[in-house]
């Protein structure tokens with residue numbers, strides 16, 4: 394079992410941009426430039442890895458981009474499965490969570506359960522303003538009147554800052570989750586964050602994910618057993634009702650919003666597609 398000590402890649406800088414926030418890029422760090430040569434390499438790798446197992450995709454990403462490979466997780470079932478794979482392939486990979494201040498206690502507890510099982514301590518990255526400061530600035534909870542701005546301030550901006558100092562990030566999205574996610578490549582250039590984006594589970598189904606969780610006793614959020622197939626911040630997540638087939642029906646329920654803006658290209662304000 395890997396050590397439970399927090400491990401950062403050797404090139405990771407020590408200073409944070411703000412208390413609890415992402416870290417400054419290391420001295421001498423050069424971001425990747427999306428040159429035609431790089432884009433061609435990514436397209437070729439993506440096509441070659443289309444039929445690969447997630448472990449093979451993660452191993453390729455580690456070999457190609459470490460120590461500048463990172464992963465963002467919201468502690469969903471897919472993220473937990475990738476963490477279980479990373480523990481075997483590259484446990485030193487820097488993994489972070491966008492800790493909005495509005496996450497369920499069960500989600501925060503899962504972070505510790507994963508650390509105990511796999512020795513991977515996910516770094517909880519917080520926005521520059523605490524929840525009380527943010528709500529005071531806006532005269533109350535912004536998620537009630539402008540969730541796009543709230544997601545932008547408390548997720549997208551933090552991920553954008555966290556992207557500095559890295560070349561590539563992994564995410565747990567699956568193509569069958571939504572029409573928007575159906576367009577995800579295994580490997581692609583992410584214009585929004587100026588990083589290579591790798592989606593090792595793009596071709597997996599929900600059943601594949603849960604089969605792995607059950608087979609390997611991967612820790613998961615107990616709210617999934619209480620009617621919450623998809624879990625985000627508590628103010629914007631509800632349990633789904635019997636007969637609701639869309640797993641994301643409980644996210645921003647009653648609004649047109651379907652995504653926090655992390656996995657969409659068109660909008661820059663957290664509105665999603």
Ligand code: SF4
Pocket residue numbers: 493495536539540541543544545547548625626627628629653
């Ligand atoms: S999911 Fe809701 S509470 Fe969380 S950042 Fe977005 S709008 Fe704010």
